[in-house]
Amino acid sequence: MGADLRDIIEKKEIELKELFGKTIAIDAYNTLYQFLSIIRQPDGTPLMDSQGSITSHLSGLLYRTTNLIESGIKPVFVFDGKPPEFKAQTIKERAEIRDAAEKRWIMARTLGEEDAFKYAQASSKLNSQIIGDAKTLLGYMGIPCIQAPSEGEAQAAFMAINGDADAVGSQDYDALLFGAPKLVRNLTITGRRKLPGKNIYIDIKPEMLELNSILDTLNITSKQLIDIAMLIGTDYNDGIKGIGPKTALKLIQKHGAIEGALAELNESVENFDTIRESFLYPEITSTYEIDWEKPEEALIIKFLCDQHDFSEERVEKVLERLIEASAQKQKTLDHWSP
Amino acid sequence: MVFRAVIDADILKDSIEAISTLVDEAKFKLGPEGISLMAVDPANVAMVSFELSSNAFDSYESTEGEIGLDLVKLVNVLGMAKSSDKVGLELNEKTHKLSISMGGLSYTLSLLDLSSIRKEPKVPTLDLPVKATLNGNDLRKAVKAAETVSDHIILGVDGDVLFMEAKGDTDQVRLGLTRDELIDLTASGPARSLFSLDYLSDMSKSLKKVNEITIHLGKDYPIKINFTIANGHGKVGYLLAPRIES
Numbered sequence: 271m272g273a274d275l276r277d278i279i280e281k282k283e284i285e286l287k288e289l290f291g292k293t294i295a296i297d298a299y300n301t302l303y304q305f306l307s308i309i310r311q312p313d314g315t316p317l318m319d320s321q322g323s324i325t326s327h328l329s330g331l332l333y334r335t336t337n338l339i340e341s342g343i344k345p346v347f348v349f350d351g352k353p354p355e356f357k358a359q360t361i362k363e364r365a366e367i368r369d370a371a372e373k374r375w376i377m378a379r380t381l382g383e384e385d386a387f388k389y390a391q392a393s394s395k396l397n398s399q400i401i402g403d404a405k406t407l408l409g410y411m412g413i414p415c416i417q418a419p420s421e422g423e424a425q426a427a428f429m430a431i432n433g434d435a436d437a438v439g440s441q442d443y444d445a446l447l448f449g450a451p452k453l454v455r456n457l458t459i460t461g462r463r464k465l466p467g468k469n470i471y472i473d474i475k476p477e478m479l480e481l482n483s484i485l486d487t488l489n490i491t492s493k494q495l496i497d498i499a500m501l502i503g504t505d506y507n508d509g510i511k512g513i514g515p516k517t518a519l520k521l522i523q524k525h526g527a528i529e530g531a532l533a534e535l536n537e538s539v540e541n542f543d544t545i546r547e548s549f550l551y552p553e554i555t556s557t558y559e560i561d562w563e564k565p566e567e568a569l570i571i572k573f574l575c576d577q578h579d580f581s582e583e584r585v586e587k588v589l590e591r592l593i594e595a596s597a598q599k600q601k602t603l604d605h606w607s608p
Numbered sequence: 609m610v611f612r613a614v615i616d617a618d619i620l621k622d623s624i625e626a627i628s629t630l631v632d633e634a635k636f637k638l639g640p641e642g643i644s645l646m647a648v649d650p651a652n653v654a655m656v657s658f659e660l661s662s663n664a665f666d667s668y669e670s671t672e673g674e675i676g677l678d679l680v681k682l683v684n685v686l687g688m689a690k691s692s693d694k695v696g697l698e699l700n701e702k703t704h705k706l707s708i709s710m711g712g713l714s715y716t717l718s719l720l721d722l723s724s725i726r727k728e729p730k731v732p733t734l735d736l737p738v739k740a741t742l743n744g745n746d747l748r749k750a751v752k753a754a755e756t757v758s759d760h761i762i763l764g765v766d767g768d769v770l771f772m773e774a775k776g777d778t779d780q781v782r783l784g785l786t787r788d789e790l791i792d793l794t795a796s797g798p799a800r801s802l803f804s805l806d807y808l809s810d811m812s813k814s815l816k817k818v819n820e821i822t823i824h825l826g827k828d829y830p831i832k833i834n835f836t837i838a839n840g841h842g843k844v845g846y847l848l849a850p851r852i853e854s
Contacts, residue, residue: 288651604652
């Protein structure tokens, strides 16, 4: 979700090793949704323990975060706080979509339909237990979790602007609207991945998006990028029907700001001033601590194997990798660069 | 832009391999005096600087400019050359290609877009207290021995001895070279740093034919390794960041 700027934004495929030694502020909600959506059985049923609690996200966090740490990346997970008030409508609409998808999935699964997986993915939702379990596991893994006062992406972007993170990690483009100088996509899905429902594998690589270079190429300011996003639709507004990123870019380049574009289209975006402000000056905190600790092997095994029925043998194997990688002692030349 | 040159296959192969141990793609600076390059590996752990004077070539003609080359392809192409071959290089700026000819074979290699190659690194300014000159093969030998017991090696100076030491879970190896066994040693302070063998063993592959290398060391500081190639007409410098001892 977030503003779909894909068609106009310049991105560069990179190798995971180019992120060696880099601190990445990862949008935790975005990542958890991704795990809940893709880590499922072929009929769409998420991974669950014997109590019926969902564990797809725990599996994703354990294995994929370990892969990142093995690549020398230093992840920080940034969790959403209270959503801004004017997001209420979006949240309500999304909940309705998910509920409908869930009903459709249950029917498709009962009938053995092939697209059950697709509906199941669309029904993915976070609840307090999922979020709580994620924080517990990350804590035991020694990975810092930061609580944002409001939007996680805004907080992650602030940490990157502040120099405490080298980039934001998210699939959404919104971090750029919040001013993140660098955004990495595909971080937690890098590697060889099977396309759902098909016997096709694709090789996914991380993408690096650099705000300054994007703005230079499009010859716009960051404020104008926000205006473009509002025309096509953001988490806070629906956007103008029939306006895609390319048209929106042309309109903003022509008129300089959303007001002129709206006048030409004879359309309106409710509260566009407030929305623009909330991207430019989002609610963030400057009190946070980023510390990586040693993984707590015994606690992880107890939590995953005793409480959530993970295979002890498999968990021990990945923990061996995590512990080895967490002790990463290789310095980079950055340390001595002028 | 003009670039046209002929060089011994051996010299060119050694030159390119010294760089390709660290990077797959690189941006070469060309000029009337010769060619040069500065590159850092993707993880920003190791750096290579390279210079090859026009004197290293049988014939050489170049104006100022830059070209981007895929080193993996170039190494493969040069693998076809016999060591006694002469290699002809010629840039075709219009088609954006480099033609490479040797022993009747000719290749055209597409140049890489310069903007797609990572920027030249900032070179750290380092003041390292120890400078040792030794036979390249001695360092190579120590690295090979270390690989049998561990994935890292400690290099340092203890009094008059340059030591290289690796400790595994159960075994350890140590090579000590006294001042007499070295070509030269000057130390103005303590030196002891730990390095990843992944990197050091790749770098030391280039050292097997090198009689004399100079290394600079400090305490938990990067190592500098300098040596000449092409009968003194070329220079290679490596810089490798240390690991922190636990």
